[in-house]
Amino acid sequence: MNIQIGSEFRKLATTRSIYAMLAGLAAVVALGVVAIVTDGQPGALSAPLERQAFLHVSLTIAPLFGLLLGLRAFTDEFRYGSIVPTLLASPDRRRVLGAKLVATAGGGIALTLAATAVSIAIGAPLLLAKGVEITWSASAMAEVVGRLVGATVLWTAIGVGLGLAVKHQVAATAGALVWLLAAEGIFSGLVPNVAKYFPGAAGFAIVGINPADLLTPGLGALLLGSYAAVAVGVGAVLMQRRNIT
Amino acid sequence: MAASTTADRSVGRAPLGSPAISVRGVTKRFGKVTAVDDLSLEVHPGVVTGFLGPNGAGKSTTLRIVLGLVAPTEGTATVLGMPYRSLPEPTKTVGAVLETQSFNPLRSGRNHLRVLASASGIPQRRVDEILELVGLEAAARRNAGTYSLGMRQRLALGAALLGDPRILILDEPANGLDPQGIRWLRDFLRGFAAEGNAVLVSSHVLTEMAQLADEAIVISRGRLVRQAPLSQLTSDSRELVVVTPEAGRLAAALHERGLEVATKDDGELHVTGADAARVGMIAFETRVPVLGLAEKESSLEDAFLELTEEDAR
Numbered sequence: 001m002n003i004q005i006g007s008e009f010r011k012l013a014t015t016r017s018i019y020a021m022l023a024g025l026a027a028v029v030a031l032g033v034v035a036i037v038t039d040g041q042p043g044a045l046s047a048p049l050e051r052q053a054f055l056h057v058s059l060t061i062a063p064l065f066g067l068l069l070g071l072r073a074f075t076d077e078f079r080y081g082s083i084v085p086t087l088l089a090s091p092d093r094r095r096v097l098g099a100k101l102v103a104t105a106g107g108g109i110a111l112t113l114a115a116t117a118v119s120i121a122i123g124a125p126l127l128l129a130k131g132v133e134i135t136w137s138a139s140a141m142a143e144v145v146g147r148l149v150g151a152t153v154l155w156t157a158i159g160v161g162l163g164l165a166v167k168h169q170v171a172a173t174a175g176a177l178v179w180l181l182a183a184e185g186i187f188s189g190l191v192p193n194v195a196k197y198f199p200g201a202a203g204f205a206i207v208g209i210n211p212a213d214l215l216t217p218g219l220g221a222l223l224l225g226s227y228a229a230v231a232v233g234v235g236a237v238l239m240q241r242r243n244i245t
Numbered sequence: 246m247a248a249s250t251t252a253d254r255s256v257g258r259a260p261l262g263s264p265a266i267s268v269r270g271v272t273k274r275f276g277k278v279t280a281v282d283d284l285s286l287e288v289h290p291g292v293v294t295g296f297l298g299p300n301g302a303g304k305s306t307t308l309r310i311v312l313g314l315v316a317p318t319e320g321t322a323t324v325l326g327m328p329y330r331s332l333p334e335p336t337k338t339v340g341a342v343l344e345t346q347s348f349n350p351l352r353s354g355r356n357h358l359r360v361l362a363s364a365s366g367i368p369q370r371r372v373d374e375i376l377e378l379v380g381l382e383a384a385a386r387r388n389a390g391t392y393s394l395g396m397r398q399r400l401a402l403g404a405a406l407l408g409d410p411r412i413l414i415l416d417e418p419a420n421g422l423d424p425q426g427i428r429w430l431r432d433f434l435r436g437f438a439a440e441g442n443a444v445l446v447s448s449h450v451l452t453e454m455a456q457l458a459d460e461a462i463v464i465s466r467g468r469l470v471r472q473a474p475l476s477q478l479t480s481d482s483r484e485l486v487v488v489t490p491e492a493g494r495l496a497a498a499l500h501e502r503g504l505e506v507a508t509k510d511d512g513e514l515h516v517t518g519a520d521a522a523r524v525g526m527i528a529f530e531t532r533v534p535v536l537g538l539a540e541k542e543s544s545l546e547d548a549f550l551e552l553t554e555e556d557a558r
Contacts, residue, residue: 007364014356015349016388081347082357084314085404088341089364091313091330243275244314245306 001098004090008073008103015076018069018107025065025111029118032057037126045127049136050144054123058115059148059207065115066108066152067176070159073100074235075169083244093239101160101232108156112149144208147217151206154224158199161231165238199227258411258441261290262325265412265443266311271320273306273467280306282467283320288445290411293438295458295475296447299553303467304447305343308416311445312341324412336365340405341414347401350390354381354400357389361404371407379403394421402430413437415446419453431456451549465553478549485524487514488537498531499524515541 012018036054037045044053077083090096127134159176166172180200188195195201196214204210205220214220266288273281281303288294298304309315311322313329324332324339332338348357358372376385379399384392389400398421405413413434419427434457438444448454454461454475461478463470471478489495492512499506504524505517516524521538528535 003366007360010360010363014352016351080349082349084343084347085361089336091335
């Protein structure tokens with residue numbers, strides 16, 4: 001199993017588009033942080049660092065990039081046919097799935113830490129420039145980052161499972177984005193009572209966005225974890241039977 | 246390209262079990278389509294076995310069943326007596342080239358091999374050996390998406406050889422190779438088989454196969470048509486073209502000796518069932534001048550068409 005995990009990490013590290021994703025994430029986060037801090041009212045800006053509104057950019061974007069990373073784990077291989085040499089080297093398909101879950105989780109953690117680092121590296125100097133005195137608590141900051149890491153890792157697993165089940169990269173990615181960016185909002189309006197149980201809402205609950213309307217972070221993690229388990233389970237069952245032609 | 250780096254490695258290796266590959270009563274149905282129909286065949290070490298059949302005959306499906314990528318509807322396929330998925334170190338036992346495009350185009354050829362090496366627990370230095378073996382050192386750090394068809398084939402072959410396997414399974418490997426590449430492949434496969442290893446190589450291009458294989462397995466519509474040495478396959482329908490100013494006399498003499506002779510409009514004789522030496526001797530005994538004596542090049546193709554057409558009827 002360690003061999004497969006090593007191979008999957010090497011795959012991640014040698015795909016150039018991963019670095020493009022990382023650069024894209026950094027750029028989006030940087031822009032968002034600049035916009036929020038320059039717009040921010042002095043009262044709001046005086047919050048401790050871990051509760052700064054500019055951190056919301058990472059809290060929203062990093063899990064989404066984690067999902068995209070997960071979606072690519074198998075759909076790239078189906079798209080380019082590299083699934084054949086992968087399965088010839090590791091015929092145990094569940095083991096390949098396990099290795100990909102571990103490697104993309106690692107990638108997701110890297111994305112999360114990068115997004116947080118960029119936020120603070122840009123946000124903190126901007127605050128200082130506006131004359132805001134920065135206060136922060138290391139333990140509170142660790143909790144924010146920890147929750148974000150947890151949410152992102154669950155999203156990568158959802159992506160891996162969904163990509164494995166759907167197989168087709170564009171279909172899987174478009175489907176996931178349409179749900180998260182449009183459909184979930186529409187359905188939330190139609191059936192507000194169940195809205196907090198949707199995956200996007202569960203993810204926000206974990207990182208603590210809109211706490212009043214959503215589940216507690218623990219319940220959110222449990223629910224998003226269940227979505228991930230279903231996605232991975234369905235993907236695994238389909239993969240076990242699939243003919244690689 | 247150096248033709249044999251496996252040679253020094255395989256010295257002193259235990260003999261490969263036989264059959265190296267065994268397919269028994271395999272049927273594969275995709276919905277209503279039967280791709281492979283109660284097929285049985287064996288591949289033995291020491292020879293290059295050609296897997297012949299028209300497009301859509303079920304060659305690729307059969308190879309994928311052997312490699313555990315496609316599950317058969319019925320029957321079993323084993324490698325050294327074991328299903329591929331149960332092999333403890335599959336890529337160190339079997340190397341396979343199934344299709345040219347099996348890599349991420351944005352990853353370099355070298356990194357592609359490094360990923361595969363690490364998936365099989367093969368040391369990374371083997372990657373550079375392989376790049377040299379298949380002649381890709383110069384392009385190793387370029388994205389594989391920029392490779393020509395022939396380079397892609399070499400990369401795929403390199404991936405198959407990474408684990409220094411004893412069995413090679415190649416699906417249409419000569420596609421896109423230039424004549425030097427095909428010659429190199431032939432020499433390589435011959436040398437590989439001569440070391441006691443097994444090779445199963447599919448193709449629908451018969452002239453290619455005539456150069457590559459010793460043994461032939463012919464399938465059509467998913468069924469086995471013939472498994473025989475390639476030479477036997479062609480000799481059954483070998484045709485000699487004889488050019489002579491005295492076609493009538495020679496035809497009569499050949500006919501007398503039990504050979505099948507057809508006289509063409511231009512005076513050429515087409516003789517079936519004998520080699521050039523025998524026909525030459527008969528002409529000499531009959532005192533008929535021979536101006537040209539040649540084996541018809543398409544004889545394997547004829548044999549193949551004959552075999553697969555019979556089946557189609």
